[in-house]
């Protein structure tokens with residue numbers, strides 16, 4: 128006989144316990160320089176997500192665009208976790224125009240039945256990692272996965288553009304390199320990024336640690352340089368012995384996430400689309416490398432918009448492929464992101 132109530136999984140004794148479990152998953156979202164620029168509060172079964180402006184990159188991200196994209200990724204993870212816990216998430220974006228850091232309310236709504244797709248997505252939240260460096264040659268992102276990712280982006284109100292033209296790829300790689308050099312010339316940018324690129328051996332649960340990037344990047348063709356998190360000190364993880372390190376590496380599939388507008392609501396949508404794309408990729412062992420340097424320089428972002436995005440606003444530039452080995456990352460404990468409701 129059919130059960131009378133939908134079968135739910137992982138039900139906790141109290142909403143507070145479920146809220147904690149959902150937030151514990153959400154904090155594993157990607158964020159620019161691993162700043163984790165979010166806070167969560169809750170009242171009853173409502174979780175409120177806020178941006179934490181003290182963690183915004185004042186030089187690289189003065190408008191808070193990347194901060195809000197990062198929070199959007201955390202919001203998507205929160206929604207996935209709430210479903211996995213057996214509730215329909217009811218989401219209200221930017222509920223109070225007078226409070227710009229208030230980004231979303233998520234209510235643990237009606238009970239829903241267990242669903243394999245929710246579980247598979249949820250399983251990727253902690254497993255997914257940002258990749259840095261080239262990818263292994265061979266089959267990368269299948270056309271079926273590309274189509275799925277495009278749909279996922281649309282579902283969140285964003286667009287996904289796969290860049291295939293070899294000239295366009297070279298221009299995007301060259302703009303990334305130019306942006307990297309421009310940022311290296313800017314002392315205030317260097318001071319800011321040093322704050323989020325701690326020395327090896329640090330116990331800080333934030334920032335990009337040396338286990339997260341390679342000591343030396345092999346050049347791919349075309350080559351999208353990574354950020355210099357080692358601050359020219361030669362830090363970074365050594366290539367793993369026998370892990371195919373002598374092998375040639377490839378650029379992977381280059382894509383842009385775009386939105387029709389360029390306001391905080393669009394950034395929040397872009398972040399949710401980003402995380403859906405990343406989780407779908409992780410499900411099929413596809414990793415992503417991020418290259419947002421050019422999008423942090425207004426003139427270069429305008430060029431990318433005009434030339435490659437048909438006037439839509441570029442929000443993220445990614446490369447996707449199969450990684451040789453998973454990188455490591457860190458997070459603050461969820462309690463440190465939870466604040467009193469007020």
Ligand SMILES: Cc1cc2nc3c(=O)[nH]c(=O)nc-3n(C[C@H](O)[C@H](O)[C@H](O)COP(=O)(O)O)c2cc1C
Nearest residue numbers: 157158159160161193196197256257417418419456
């Ligand atoms: C908006 C945004 C921009 C990012 N830009 C870059 C980038 O330019 N280079 C890079 O290596 N990683 C970039 N990242 C990835 C973060 O550094 C990464 O998410 C963070 O260090 C946490 O590591 P994890 O994703 O492996 O958990 C970006 C992430 C976000 C959300």
